[in-house]
Amino acid sequence: MSRAAVSAPAGVKPVPLADRSRLGGKLAKGAFVTTVEVAPPKGWDTAQFIDQAEALQAAGVDAVAVLDGPRAVTRMGAVPAAALLRQRAGVEPIVHYACRDRHMFSMISDLLGAAASGLRNLLIVTGDPPAGELPGFSPTVDIDSIGLTNVVYRLNHGLDPGGNPIGEPTRFVIGVAANQSAGDLEREYSRLAWKVDAGAEFAVTQPVFDPDALAAFARRAESLHIPIVAGIWPLSSLRNAEFLANEVPGVLVPAEVVARMRKAEERSAGAAEAEGVAIAREMMAAVRSLVQGVQVSAPLGRVDLALRVVATD
Numbered sequence: 664m665s666r667a668a669v670s671a672p673a674g675v676k677p678v679p680l681a682d683r684s685r686l687g688g689k690l691a692k693g694a695f696v697t698t699v700e701v702a703p704p705k706g707w708d709t710a711q712f713i714d715q716a717e718a719l720q721a722a723g724v725d726a727v728a729v730l731d732g733p734r735a736v737t738r739m740g741a742v743p744a745a746a747l748l749r750q751r752a753g754v755e756p757i758v759h760y761a762c763r764d765r766h767m768f769s770m771i772s773d774l775l776g777a778a779a780s781g782l783r784n785l786l787i788v789t790g791d792p793p794a795g796e797l798p799g800f801s802p803t804v805d806i807d808s809i810g811l812t813n814v815v816y817r818l819n820h821g822l823d824p825g826g827n828p829i830g831e832p833t834r835f836v837i838g839v840a841a842n843q844s845a846g847d848l849e850r851e852y853s854r855l856a857w858k859v860d861a862g863a864e865f866a867v868t869q870p871v872f873d874p875d876a877l878a879a880f881a882r883r884a885e886s887l888h889i890p891i892v893a894g895i896w897p898l899s900s901l902r903n904a905e906f907l908a909n910e911v912p913g914v915l916v917p918a919e920v921v922a923r924m925r926k927a928e929e930r931s932a933g934a935a936e937a938e939g940v941a942i943a944r945e946m947m948a949a950v951r952s953l954v955q956g957v958q959v960s961a962p963l964g965r966v967d968l969a970l971r972v973v974a975t976d
Contacts, residue, residue: 666816666862672828675821680836680864684783685755686726687836690865690890696956698757698892699969700728703744705737709751712744715966716754722970726784728757728958732764742773746780757838758782760811763790767805767814767824774818778833786838786867787811809857812839816862839863841891843880844873844915852883859887867958870896870907872916872942874949881953890955895947897959897968898939901928936968943972 671677681691689696699719704712716727727748731741745756758777762770777785789808806814814824821832839858845851855866866884871877871893881891898904904924908916920942927938947957961969 665860666813669813669817669820669822669862671820671832672822675828675832677820677832678834683834683836686757686784687864689725690836690955693890693955695951696725696892697723697973698726698728698956698958699724699966699973700730700759700958700960701966702730702961702964703739703741705739707739709739709744709747713748713752715961716748717752718966718970720752720754722973723975724973725956726755726757728759728786731759731761731788732790742777742780742782745782746777749781755784756782757784757786759786759788761788761790762805762807762811765805770805770811770814771818771823774815774833774835775829778818778835783834784836784838785815786840787815787863788840808839809854809861812837812858812863813861819862836865837863838865838867838892840869841866841880841884842869842913843871843877844869845913848880848883855884855889856887859889863889865890865892865955867892868894868954869913869915870894870960871946871950872896872914872920874946874953876915877950878953891953892956892958893947893950893954895943895957895959895972896962897943897965897972898924898935899962899965899968900932900935900939901925903939903962940968940971947972 680687701715719727729741729745741758745758748754748756787808815835815837818833819835821829823829841855842851866889901924904921907914908921923938924935928935959969959972
């Protein structure tokens with residue numbers, strides 16, 4: 664359902680974007696935002712996870728994006744992990760929230776708990792297909808990211824998906840994913856438009872290795888009036904580049920980028936890391952005028968690489 668058809672119950676006043684979180688405030692006023700993605704731990708020990716987030720906060724990152732089962736590998740849930748970051752480190756998290764493997768009732772429960780825990784920023788995705796880590800299990804998807812975006816928009820207006828009042832409205836800043844290098848760009852533009860119509864307030868792209876593709880995508884998306892945040896990925900090795908290029912659907916790594924990584928790795932592993940960081944910084948500089956922020960990945964948990972990308976010289 665379009666957000667235009669959603670009205671808050673009598674006496675309920677939705678919270679403006681600028682007042683929901685620090686990230687929402689910067690997006691609302693058009694300021695540039697810098698975020699970094701981190702994966703929750705595979706076990707229950709969060710010491711390293713919290714240390715990483717504190718290092719990012721000290722580096723001036725606006726928010727730490729907590730991934731939700733990336734590559735469909737079992738990890739601590741993004742909601743409790745993000746809540747721990749907020750409570751123990753004072754970090755502003757962005758919760759990546761995947762529809763995969765969740766029924767509607769469990770999603771509502773998670774989101775209400777997230778709101779009560781003080782979590783304010785969401786990036787809603789449909790979710791990666793299972794990677795085979797737990798054989799015999801198959802994905803469950805009640806609704807996709809478009810549908811869940813509309814659910815969260817309703818919660819922000821004090822309503823559940825059935826139109827029933829929930830009392831105090833939630834205060835989520837609603838983010839979604841977008842693929843500037845999709846094989847079917849018309850379908851991708853349409854899906855982004857549907858997400859915006861459902862209530863999306865910012866969009867994060869796939870990792871950018873072709874600034875021209877992002878420029879074309881950003882121009883096409885101008886009419887949607889949604890802040891675009893560019894995904895930035897510091898390649899850690901030639902193998903990492905080849906994996907992204909050949910094994911990760913939706914990510915476009917041009918042959919010349921792979922060639923740069925190959926040439927650097929012929930010198931040394933350290934040279935390849937440095938080249939990956941240099942490419943990421945080049946991408947960030949190339950797209951800065953096109954977008955309202957960047958979301959930098961920490962490949963294989965390498966937060967140190969992300970810090971080298973966002974470091975100011």
